Amino acid sequence: MTVSPLGSLVVVGTGPGHPDLMTPATAAAIERATDLVGYGPYLDRIPARRGDQTRHASDNGVELDRARQALELAARGRHVAVVSGGDPGVFAMAAAVFEAIEKGDPRWTALDIRVEPGVTAMLAAAAAVGAPLGGDFCAISLSDNLKSRATIERRIAAAADGDFVIALYNPASRARPHQLGDALRLLRARKPADTTVLFVRAAGTPNCTVVEATLDTADPGRADMRTLVIVGARSTRRVGRWIYTPRSEVERPSASQRKASPGVVTR
Numbered sequence: 001m002t003v004s005p006l007g008s009l010v011v012v013g014t015g016p017g018h019p020d021l022m023t024p025a026t027a028a029a030i031e032r033a034t035d036l037v038g039y040g041p042y043l044d045r046i047p048a049r050r051g052d053q054t055r056h057a058s059d060n061g062v063e064l065d066r067a068r069q070a071l072e073l074a075a076r077g078r079h080v081a082v083v084s085g086g087d088p089g090v091f092a093m094a095a096a097v098f099e100a101i102e103k104g105d106p107r108w109t110a111l112d113i114r115v116e117p118g119v120t121a122m123l124a125a126a127a128a129v130g131a132p133l134g135g136d137f138c139a140i141s142l143s144d145n146l147k148s149r150a151t152i153e154r155r156i157a158a159a160a161d162g163d164f165v166i167a168l169y170n171p172a173s174r175a176r177p178h179q180l181g182d183a184l185r186l187l188r189a190r191k192p193a194d195t196t197v198l199f200v201r202a203a204g205t206p207n208c209t210v211v212e213a214t215l216d217t218a219d220p221g222r223a224d225m226r227t228l229v230i231v232g233a234r235s236t237r238r239v240g241r242w243i244y245t246p247r248s249e250v251e252r253p254s255a256s257q258r259k260a261s262p263g264v265v266t267r
């Protein structure tokens, strides 16, 4: 196959769900594309634009095939937008595109390929509750589709020992009902029982819900595939209605102040 120098591929993320949180650059890239490639529900978030834009919807979990399909279209001269949710570089299609290039036709490296940043779920979830990511934080996906459970456990343990705020992506799925329970058990063995745990569902949308708990009280059954779980650092705490992690290494509030924070709050 010849690779057309005129084709292009842009990898975009639609943000956490509401159109307001899709960046203008992403909207423009989608508008320019002749072809949209992505998981069906993500493509459904994009209003139909014009008759000459082709949609290639696929199932979840076939990222590499989807990436190859997009690269083949671009190599034929099409202008392809590969669509993820959130940010395309966070547990999403951007890395799959580069992996497909690495494993695929060497001429694909000559294509015009760009990645547009998007608003990842972790940022929308944090904003919904205050500033829990105010200090150092990390993100871990609990999906074991592409990595072993041993790797996930080693990283959770390291994040706990480093006292990072931890954003847990993919906390639950039908295929992995025990994943979050296992992670919380591991965290309980390494962090204080009163560590803040937040379940933020449908962040960045009008249907956003927040459940605030502690490691002691957190019920893994509260998480589904639209939930982002944030596990606090030692200094993560409540002020009024908000949860934040101070940027400085300031003293924790006194025990009496901390008792004011209830076990599980739904808002």
Ligand code: SAH
Binding pocket: 013, 016, 017, 084, 085, 086, 087, 088, 089, 090, 091, 092, 119, 120, 121, 122, 124, 125, 168, 169, 170, 171, 172, 200, 201, 202, 203, 204, 205, 224, 225, 226, 227, 228, 229
């Ligand atoms: N690329 C996406 C993440 C894909 S992994 C991003 O940057 O956001 C899918 C996981 O992201 C879900 O299982 C869930 O944990 C999280 N997620 C995606 N959208 C979310 C939302 N609106 N609210 C809460 N969590 C969300």
